[in-house]
Amino acid sequence: MLRKSLLFLLACTALLGAVLVFNTLRFSPPAAPAVGPLRPLNLPDSALSHFRQAIRYRTVSLEQGAAPDSAQFLGFHRFLQRAYPRVHAQLKREVVNQYTLLYSWPGQDAQAAPIVLMAHYDVVPVEESTAAKWEHDPWAGEVHQDRIWGRGAVDNKANVTALLEAAEQLLLAGFQPSRTVYFVFGHDEEVGGQQGAQQVARLLQQRGIKPEFVLDEGGFVTTDRVPGLKGTPVALIGTAEKGYLSLELTAEVAGGHSSIPEAETATDLIAQAVVALRKQNFPASFTPSMDEFAAHIGPRLPFVQRLAFANAWLLRPLILSTYTKTASGAAAVRTTLVPTILQAGVKDNVVPTSAKATVNLRLLPGTSSAEAVRQVQALLPDQRVTVKPVGTVSEPSPAAPTNATGYQLIEQQIRLQIQDVIPTPFLFVALSDSRHFQPLTSRIYKFSPMTNPAGLHGLNESLSVESYQQCFGFYHGLLKAAR
Numbered sequence: 001m002l003r004k005s006l007l008f009l010l011a012c013t014a015l016l017g018a019v020l021v022f023n024t025l026r027f028s029p030p031a032a033p034a035v036g037p038l039r040p041l042n043l044p045d046s047a048l049s050h051f052r053q054a055i056r057y058r059t060v061s062l063e064q065g066a067a068p069d070s071a072q073f074l075g076f077h078r079f080l081q082r083a084y085p086r087v088h089a090q091l092k093r094e095v096v097n098q099y100t101l102l103y104s105w106p107g108q109d110a111q112a113a114p115i116v117l118m119a120h121y122d123v124v125p126v127e128e129s130t131a132a133k134w135e136h137d138p139w140a141g142e143v144h145q146d147r148i149w150g151r152g153a154v155d156n157k158a159n160v161t162a163l164l165e166a167a168e169q170l171l172l173a174g175f176q177p178s179r180t181v182y183f184v185f186g187h188d189e190e191v192g193g194q195q196g197a198q199q200v201a202r203l204l205q206q207r208g209i210k211p212e213f214v215l216d217e218g219g220f221v222t223t224d225r226v227p228g229l230k231g232t233p234v235a236l237i238g239t240a241e242k243g244y245l246s247l248e249l250t251a252e253v254a255g256g257h258s259s260i261p262e263a264e265t266a267t268d269l270i271a272q273a274v275v276a277l278r279k280q281n282f283p284a285s286f287t288p289s290m291d292e293f294a295a296h297i298g299p300r301l302p303f304v305q306r307l308a309f310a311n312a313w314l315l316r317p318l319i320l321s322t323y324t325k326t327a328s329g330a331a332a333v334r335t336t337l338v339p340t341i342l343q344a345g346v347k348d349n350v351v352p353t354s355a356k357a358t359v360n361l362r363l364l365p366g367t368s369s370a371e372a373v374r375q376v377q378a379l380l381p382d383q384r385v386t387v388k389p390v391g392t393v394s395e396p397s398p399a400a401p402t403n404a405t406g407y408q409l410i411e412q413q414i415r416l417q418i419q420d421v422i423p424t425p426f427l428f429v430a431l432s433d434s435r436h437f438q439p440l441t442s443r444i445y446k447f448s449p450m451t452n453p454a455g456l457h458g459l460n461e462s463l464s465v466e467s468y469q470q471c472f473g474f475y476h477g478l479l480k481a482a483r
């Protein structure tokens, strides 16, 4: 009897092994349309100089509600007018809320759904204390080692000027787009986009505009981020965006003199709450955009990883446990939570009566902000700690389709600009202005056509000249191909 069971077990294992290997061998990426040959475009002579000038404007967003430095922001507007005279002569330009720019370029086919191409020209500050640590002046737009250096080079002025440069060149050649094209250049993306992109979205909605698709900043082309594909360029096209929620935790316990401390203080409760929340992770799971990522990337991986992705029906827990081992992997598969502000106390010999912590959550599609608040409350070890949402709340976005015109155009242009690239849908874990367009369309894509950019929001932000050329070629091709 035992022998029979053992044989049966062996047979089952062999069968399972055969199924796993069979699935792996026939696991192939979704069929891609034949494109090519490569069509990299050379930059017009003045293009690099325009981009470098754009970086010199200190269009800094400091905090929500703070007034922008109008000399810098309006100076940037005037610079665009000088640099791109045909765009400004032939396209309709509207200024929304003083600073955000909306350009309309009427298409030949007035009936066709228009497209919306977005970027933002505000930047995060360069902290005084770190300015000296930059290898090159963050506000000079210098070129060294074939890279353009400066705050905003990547996030996100390259997209603004490359797009306008492409439009300028096309106008020079007498081109008119097939569909109407809108350019939206936000002035407050780094503080939420409520004054800029959100107002433009409302305006276009009032005008009854239903875009065919929206393209904004987002994923990049990377040659070193996807495990198992080191050295291969992978273009990460955001098809969904995580949600955003900050919670303020508060504990209030009578304080007093620090020479006779009570057994329990407000700071103890907050510290325990923060530690407890950090120890408990939100569950990891596959979202629709992760499923798509797996379908595109999985077949290209080395055998063992390919086997796991080809048999995700069985091995998903294994894939998830691998992904959650790194910060970027974990961010792709679960709601994350991290404390960002701690506040308590005013004097070293006074026990504070109140302590607060702000924790920032990035919500995985499928988890609403209300659900996340409930989960955080349930995880707190002491119910005297209260939880309150603060600031901007953004719900996670649904996944945009990949079998749609917009996605296919973007993918096609990526293939035409970059040798041997693998384009794939993925979940964009940060925020972008494009989320404000969700009431207008579900076809929103988040992608910046640049390879291995450096220093976003940090030190030494820089972009290779080759990447800037890619941006230009990408937008130029996209505008021509968007029918």
Ligand SMILES: [Zn+2]
Binding pocket: 120, 155, 156, 189, 217
């Ligand atoms: Zn940005």
